[in-house]
Amino acid sequence: MLRNFTRQLSVSAKRLGNGTGTADVKNGKGTAIVFMNMGGPSTVPETRDFLFRLFSDNDLIPLGPFQNILAKFITWRRTPMIEKYYARIGGGSPIRKWSEFQAKKACERLDEISPNTAPHKPYVAFRYAHPLTEETLKQLLDDGITRAVAFSQYPQFSYSTTASSINDLYRLSKVHDPNGQIKWSIIDRWPQHxxxxxxxxxxxxxxxxxxxxxxxxxxxxxxxxxxxxxxxxxxxxxxxxxxxxxxxxxxxxxxxxxxxxxxxxxxxxxxxxxxxxxxxxxxxxxxxxxxxxxxxxxxxxxxxxxxxxxxxxxxxxxxxxxxxxxxxCESLNGDPLFHQGLADLVKDHLESGKLYSKQLPLDYNLGSVTAKNVFKHPDEFFGDRSKK
The missing domain is CATH 3.40.50.1400 (Rossmann fold)
Known part of the structure; x- marks a missing residue:
């Protein structure tokens, strides 16, 4: 089964969202579905930058006031070894191709089961590797997106992972989308779906x-x-x-x-x-x-x-x-049961009208001890920010 789906991955090599429904999304109709994750270097030469971004993230690995200096040192020490690891598994991480493939499949099913929010356009936003959150956010704005669901691909929430991606999106939105063109909601956890x-x-x-x-x-x-x-x-x-x-x-x-x-x-x-x-x-x-x-x-x-x-x-x-x-056991990768379930999860989220989970405010109260330039409450970012 995995081999059959691997043959389909070449489709994801093209920029996502070039198919049917793109014009409607640009006209302010439809919904962008943004898969958010830490990512991984798709090629060996990308390893150093990936590691530096990772070790520079105070939300994930708090290293104190010398975070940037220590991040440079750790990156210098670990890059040669990690490059060998990526070379040994085929020359890079497959997480981008799988994320793009899963997002595409989920959106195809969403167009069928949730016509009221269609067309659905898939995007991927990584915290430490390309496509970086900033790159994807700029693409969303260029595409004229006005409604987007941030879909955390960490099924279990942690402030160090899911919230780090949220914080990155929040900080970048303040710079690139200060007027709130995009109205966001988030699926911030789904541990028992x-x-x-x-x-x-x-x-x-x-x-x-x-x-x-x-x-x-x-x-x-x-x-x-x-x-x-x-x-x-x-x-x-x-x-x-x-x-x-x-x-x-x-x-x-x-x-x-x-x-x-x-x-x-x-x-x-x-x-x-x-x-x-x-x-x-x-x-x-x-x-x-x-x-x-x-x-x-x-x-x-x-x-x-x-x-x-x-x-x-x-x-x-x-x-x-x-x-x-x-x-x-085989990872979730190309399993159609998983893709269909992802679409069902997003459909339930859209129909609920909820912008985030009940737990998210408490997560920020407890987790944002050392975080800088983050919101105190999710209401400050999610929803219609133009009215705040």
Whole structure:
């Protein structure tokens, strides 16, 4: 199935939104759907700039008053190694092509199921890689967009990820759209939406089939999510609870067929990060005679990127004693069930009339401790700013 959808990805190489309905959007009709994520370098030479933007982001990795200096140093130290990682997985991150493909498919279905808000035009806005938020915002304005949904592709909210993208959009909008041409709303979390739960459950079942039937029920399902510094978690960040909610909902869908654990990956630097660590836990599990195998599930990611293709598929398997016992379930990537569910999610959001979730104001109260030039309440940005 993945190969069939990969052949369709060439369509996404063209600039998004050149198809039917573009003229209507430019005339102020229709809705822009903006997929927001951290992104990744599409080519190896883009790695340095990507890392510098990432380590410069105080919302994601707070490094104190010397953030910019430390970001330059860390980038200098890590770039050669990370470039080798991207070269090893094919010369760059696939997250852009998957994001563009998923956005396109979701908008195609939205045109069918939500004619009142059609046409729907897909965009992608990345925090640290091209197309950057600023580039996409300028394109939205050039296209004459007046109604847009910011759709976070972090299913589980964190101030360090989702809010960082929101903050970036807010700051740039003050510069490029001070009069509020674009009326925004946001899908800021969706940790238990059926499109996420059902697709992951299907992919886990597919992965379990790779083990002999007589041992299958004892295979451990190890969910893995990107870790965060404890500095952020200790502010009351909702991320751990929402990731756990996703895990539990998936296991409910699977009728708790197997033992499972949630672990955390991608820690960087000497500061304490949320654990237990995925790699260390896997190393322990494969040694137990009672564990015939492990299915690794990248539960906080909507597509493949370096954390799945290198950190799990290569680094983790090289680190464990019995790599044949480890299987990673397929990411959401080109699954049509997932794309259809994304469209359903956006349709529900548009019909609800809500501009953001009930939790978002509290997220900002607790999370914006060190953030600069951000709103105090979401009402300051979302909705009709021309009337404020």
């Amino acid at each position: 059926p499109c996420l739960i059902n697709t992951f459950a299907n992919h886990i079942n597919d992965a379990l089939l790779k083990f002999p039937e007589e041992i299958r029920k004892n295979v451990v399902i190890q969910f893995s999510a990107h870790s965060l510094p404890m500095d952020i978690i200790n502010r009351g960040d909702s991320y751990p609870a929402e990731v756990s909610a996703t895990v539990y909902a998936v296991m409910q869908k699977l009728k708790f067929s197997n033992p499972y654990r949630l672990t955390w990956q991608s820690q960087v630097g000497p500061k304490p990060w949320l654990g237990a660590q995925t790699e260390k836990t896997s190393q322990r599990l494969v040694k137990f005679d009672s564990v015939p195998g492990i299915v690794i599930v990248p539960i906080a990611f909507t597509s493949d990127h370096i954390e799945t293709l290198h950190e799990i598929d290569i680094e983790l398997k090289e680190a464990v004693e019995n790599p044949e016992k480890v299987v990673r």
